[in-house]
Amino acid sequence: MNVPLRASVKCSECPIRHRAVCARCDEDELALLEKVKCYRSYQAGEVILWRGEDLEFVASLVKGVASLSKTLEDGRTQMVGLLLPSDFIGRPGRERIDFDVTATTDVTLCCFERRPFERIVHETPNVAKRLMELALDELDSARDWMLLLGRKTAREKIATFIEMLVRRSTVTDFNGVQHDLSLPMTRDQIANYLGLTLETVSRQFNALKKEGIISFSDRRRFEVRDIAALHDATGDDADGGLID
Amino acid sequence: MNVPLRASVKCSECPIRHRAVCARCDEDELALLEKVKCYRSYQAGEVILWRGEDLEFVASLVKGVASLSKTLEDGRTQMVGLLLPSDFIGRPGRERIDFDVTATTDVTLCCFERRPFERIVHETPNVAKRLMELALDELDSARDWMLLLGRKTAREKIATFIEMLVRRSTVTDFNGVQHDLSLPMTRDQIANYLGLTLETVSRQFNALKKEGIISFSDRRRFEVRDIAALHDATGDDADGGLID
DNA sequence: CGCCGGTTTGACATACTTCAAGAGAAGTGG
DNA sequence: CCACTTCTCTTGAAGTATGTCAAACCGGCG
Numbered sequence: 001m002n003v004p005l006r007a008s009v010k011c012s013e014c015p016i017r018h019r020a021v022c023a024r025c026d027e028d029e030l031a032l033l034e035k036v037k038c039y040r041s042y043q044a045g046e047v048i049l050w051r052g053e054d055l056e057f058v059a060s061l062v063k064g065v066a067s068l069s070k071t072l073e074d075g076r077t078q079m080v081g082l083l084l085p086s087d088f089i090g091r092p093g094r095e096r097i098d099f100d101v102t103a104t105t106d107v108t109l110c111c112f113e114r115r116p117f118e119r120i121v122h123e124t125p126n127v128a129k130r131l132m133e134l135a136l137d138e139l140d141s142a143r144d145w146m147l148l149l150g151r152k153t154a155r156e157k158i159a160t161f162i163e164m165l166v167r168r169s170t171v172t173d174f175n176g177v178q179h180d181l182s183l184p185m186t187r188d189q190i191a192n193y194l195g196l197t198l199e200t201v202s203r204q205f206n207a208l209k210k211e212g213i214i215s216f217s218d219r220r221r222f223e224v225r226d227i228a229a230l231h232d233a234t235g236d237d238a239d240g241g242l243i244d
Numbered sequence: 245m246n247v248p249l250r251a252s253v254k255c256s257e258c259p260i261r262h263r264a265v266c267a268r269c270d271e272d273e274l275a276l277l278e279k280v281k282c283y284r285s286y287q288a289g290e291v292i293l294w295r296g297e298d299l300e301f302v303a304s305l306v307k308g309v310a311s312l313s314k315t316l317e318d319g320r321t322q323m324v325g326l327l328l329p330s331d332f333i334g335r336p337g338r339e340r341i342d343f344d345v346t347a348t349t350d351v352t353l354c355c356f357e358r359r360p361f362e363r364i365v366h367e368t369p370n371v372a373k374r375l376m377e378l379a380l381d382e383l384d385s386a387r388d389w390m391l392l393l394g395r396k397t398a399r400e401k402i403a404t405f406i407e408m409l410v411r412r413s414t415v416t417d418f419n420g421v422q423h424d425l426s427l428p429m430t431r432d433q434i435a436n437y438l439g440l441t442l443e444t445v446s447r448q449f450n451a452l453k454k455e456g457i458i459s460f461s462d463r464r465r466f467e468v469r470d471i472a473a474l475h476d477a478t479g480d481d482a483d484g485g486l487i488d
Numbered sequence: 489c490g491c492c493g494g495t496t497t498g499a500c501a502t503a504c505t506t507c508a509a510g511a512g513a514a515g516t517g518g
Numbered sequence: 519c520c521a522c523t524t525c526t527c528t529t530g531a532a533g534t535a536t537g538t539c540a541a542a543c544c545g546g547c548g
Contacts, residue, residue: 187526502536514526
């Protein structure tokens with residue numbers, strides 16, 4: 001459990017300043033948080049929190065990708081959430097979590113000890129409010145995921161997954177040109193995310209490739225060649241959830 | 245869209261007083277809510293809210309069962325939530341919802357107009373806090389459901405579903421004796437809940453019946469004969485989530 | 489009585505999994 | 519720099535759980 005502490009960035013220069021739990025804070029409130037925060041890093045594959053473990057800290061994800069997952073007795077596992085920068089780990093008023101949190105890529109967290117943080121939540125409506133928004137956003141995406149898991153075909157699942165990657169990455173740097181995107185996880189992890197096997201994931205990726213909808217420059221980096229066809233393959237309706 | 249208004253029960257005598265959004269309110273706060281509340285009833289099958297529709301009210305479910313569902317272009321549908329008494333419909337700060345809400349059985353709601361309610365939330369930390377708890381509970385059960393949808397077999401899904409019914413109903417009246425339970429929905433609705441077809445649901449019910457794990461007194465009423473075997477069939481581990 | 493929605497049951501189809509083998513990359517140590 | 523291992527990914531062949539289609543059943547109700 002290698003958890004090197006790293007120097008923190010100043011809040012005012014933090015890349016997730018405007019989206020994380022602190023998004024609505026004014027300067028004074030930010031100073032309050034700044035006093036108790038500390039950075040931690042994890043390598044890809046490291047477990048950040050075990051299911052059932054006592055939560056000693058809560059955190060904002062600053063950099064990288066982490067996943068929430070649940071496992072059945074016999075080892076079948078299902079990811080139940082994907083955390084991207086600005087997402088929050090841990091909940092006010094909860095001492096435990098019922099899933100494992102794992103670093104999918106190298107990850108940097110902005111951590112707060114749970115107790116002091118809860119006091120701040122209690123006294124800072126702007127933090128409490130933002131926390132509520134984040135929880136509701138997660139609920140929305142959990143429900144989209146339920147539709148995918150329960151009703152979509154393998155092909156639709158893969159297409160939806162790719163479309164989500166495109167959307168969540170071009171949000172950050174969009175200037176007309178489509179860059180290569182990279183899969184933040186292995187086929188196996190994608191399978192656990194989509195409720196499939198890794199073989200099916202592989203076959204569906206290659207099917208979309210053969211149809212010219214996507215192309216790979218290497219096993220992890222790809223490009224979308226035909227975004228309309230990709231969308232058609234998702235099974236969603238025309239404007240599906242694009243009401244940002 | 246038949247929405248007869250019904251006389252409200254006094255909050256102090258309300259059956260969901262201690263679990264709903266008002267659970268943490270004191271007498272004064274309750275009076276505030278009492279002033280703006282009103283009851284509405286819906287018949288089984290009626291749509292309470294359409295996806296995308298403007299939310300004019302939010303509500304607590306007082307009596308009955310309602311469901312949240314999402315539908316793909318070609319008609320495949322997936323339930324993404326089941327609302328039981330004390331569950332909340334609608335979210336502060338959200339003007340729309342991205343799923344349909346339908347009355348599964350006859351339903352009674354305790355409604356609040358959205359705007360006045362949001363003002364109350366803003367000024368009443370006890371309501372805001374409870375709303376947060378309810379959202380987090382929903383998030384937890386959404387994640388359990390994702391594991392079920394993504395990784396469980398038809399048999400495990402049915403067993404899990406029955407176990408949930410047992411748990412949520414004996415919570416209310418537990419006195420050692422196990423009464424008949426009734427399925428609050430049709431096979432078709434159960435199928436949409438579990439990500440199956442109605443035929444598979446029917447077959448799995450009958451399989452469990454043949455094995456003596458459950459028995460039916462009629463198509464809707466059943467009894468659990470072997471609760472240990474039922475639990476084994478869920479695929480969950482021994483103490484699975486029973487940390488109430 | 490006859491219809492009707494919900495349900496059961498059977499026969500068949502198939503999407504996905506499972507099992508197995510091999511191909512590429514990527515790292516390790518000599 | 520080259521074996522050697524290891525890990526991830528691909529591809530094929532075969533198996534199976536679940537879906538699809540169709541018919542019959544059942545209880546309730548006009």
